[in-house]
Amino acid sequence: MDGAMRAARGGGFSLIEVVVALALASTVFLAVTALFSPMIRTQVKAMNGLYSQGEALIALKAMNRSIARASEIHIPAAAEAGDVLSGCINYDSTRGSAIDAAQATRMFYYCLEGGNLYRYSVDSLPCPMPPPAACAAGGTLIGRNVSCAGDCFTRRSGIRNVVRLNFTSVFGETRQDIDTAVAFQGVND
Numbered sequence: 001m002d003g004a005m006r007a008a009r010g011g012g013f014s015l016i017e018v019v020v021a022l023a024l025a026s027t028v029f030l031a032v033t034a035l036f037s038p039m040i041r042t043q044v045k046a047m048n049g050l051y052s053q054g055e056a057l058i059a060l061k062a063m064n065r066s067i068a069r070a071s072e073i074h075i076p077a078a079a080e081a082g083d084v085l086s087g088c089i090n091y092d093s094t095r096g097s098a099i100d101a102a103q104a105t106r107m108f109y110y111c112l113e114g115g116n117l118y119r120y121s122v123d124s125l126p127c128p129m130p131p132p133a134a135c136a137a138g139g140t141l142i143g144r145n146v147s148c149a150g151d152c153f154t155r156r157s158g159i160r161n162v163v164r165l166n167f168t169s170v171f172g173e174t175r176q177d178i179d180t181a182v183a184f185q186g187v188n189d
Contacts, residue, residue, distance in 0.1 A: 066108040164181045
């Protein structure tokens, strides 16, 4: 009789069969979602960490390049610290001219404003030029969500021609701490 009733209905499923099938499919879907959800969260956290690390390393590389080539660091002065780093490449302030006339003299300026790290540089004589009115004015953004525990840039007394960089780049829940010292040429420092 069951087969005759089914034939009379056109061979479809009853409402109860459809509801049971949907309940089973929903349970399987929720189980799969619960299984993969922690893996997706871990992957997103890892990606945030790589992004944060990448931004911090890009900023560090730019600063390392400028500091290593610097003939003079003006801010911070020896035995001082602050959130601004300023210096000159290929410039001798005692002579007021380029060290190597065949090379351009470049002034660089790094500063922290509103959690962003900016780089400002220009070919300039004499050096240093006054800093821009606002940190970001004409500067290139090289790091987002940057903070410093204390001062970003430090020059210790008794240690010539070294600048200590100390900052943290944050993306999401991931922090990348940078704490390193970079030597520079230091012609008249």
